[in-house]
Amino acid sequence: DIQITQSPSSLSASVGDRVTITCRVGQTISSYLNWYQQKPGKAPKLLIYVASSLQSGVPSRFSGSGSGTDFTLTISSLQPEDFATYYCQQSYNTPFTFGPGTKVDIK
């Protein structure tokens, strides 16, 4: 299985802050990396697919970048509704694997 690490595991931030979450994959996966947002008690929601493509309906303050083994999710100006846990997921090989998550909470 392809291993994934995320950093940080958690962070505290204020509304308006720029937030960056990193996902590092154990082998090169081209751009086959997706990002999801999960709020407590809710299903994950797709934000970014194939590293940098914004899912329809997702605000433009979310962006993704990277290729190979290192990827980044950036929230340009954190909004109250963005406090959640963020997961990356590789879809280069099955079994598709997820990162352990990054929890973003209010400072």
Next chain:
Amino acid sequence: QVQLQESGPGLVKPSETLSLTCTVSGGSISSYYWSWIRQPPGKGLEYIGYMYYTGSPNYNPSLKSRVTISVDTPKNQFSLKLSSLTAADTAVYYCASLYYFDSSGYLDNWGQGTLVTVSS
């Protein structure tokens, strides 16, 4: 937009088989790949498997000996069976549509999830 809804028992006994169904609305079961994912309480996400309405399913090797995913085209449903349950299988189970391309894909629509507890 496709909508998905899981259904099935919330409590299952150890050693028994879990059966869950995902009902698809707003789209045809033959238009997508379909996937199951689970999340133990307070933990991360684990891919279980996926399949198209025809062809062979793809399972996580860690669960392959115990899992079956199937599609019921007339009912626009797909299902998950997981056998020989233990407490470690206690989790929220999600069904999702998988947009599949170039041997890859992403999970673009999710059901709300259903909590399954394995306990006697």
